[in-house]
C-alpha cells in the first residue's frame with residue numbers, strides 16, 4: 290500500500306509557507322493529499338473552489354501531490370483515503386497550543402491517526418495567509434510570500450484602497 294500523507298488546512302490562500310511544508314512532506318511519503326477544509330464556521334476570503342484552484346495551480350509541477358476539498362471530520366476523510374498520517378506546519382510559538390488541542394481531539398475520535406509536525410524554512414516562520422491578505426490590502430509587495438498567480442488573485446479580490 291502507498292504511504293499517503295494528508296495535509297489539511299484552510300489555505301486562504303496558499304503561501305510559500307504551505308508550499309515549503311508540502312515539499313518537506315513529499316520527502317517522507319509516496320503521495321501527499323492537500324485536504325482543503327470547507328469548515329462553515331471559518332469565514333474565508335476565497336471560496337472552497339477558489340482555494341482548490343489556487344492550490345492545484347501552484348502544485349501542478351509537483352509529482353505525487355493531489356488537492357482535494359473536504360467537509361466534516363478530518364478523521365472521516367482519512368478513513369476514506371485509507372490514510373493514517375497527517376502533517377501540519379509548525380511556526381513560531383503561535384501554532385503550538387492550537388495544534389496540541391487538535392491532536393488530542395482527533396486522537397479521541399481515531400486512535401490510529403498520527404500527526405507529524407514540520408518546521409518551515411526560517412524565512413516563512415512568521416508567514417501566514419492572514420498576513421499576506423493584510424499586506425495586499427495595504428498595497429505592499431508580497432512577491433516573497435506567495436506565487437505570482439496567488440498574488441494576482443489576491444489583488445483582484447482585495448482592491449487596494451489608495452488615498
Ligand code: ADP
Nearest residue numbers: 298299300301306307377378379409413416417
Ligand atoms: P488552518 O486554518 O487549518 O490552520 P492554514 O491554512 O492556516 O489552515 O494552515 C494549514 C497548515 O499549514 C497548518 O498546519 C499551519 O500551521 C501550516 N502553515 C501555515 N502557514 C505556514 C508557514 N508559513 N510555515 C509553516 N506552516 C504553515
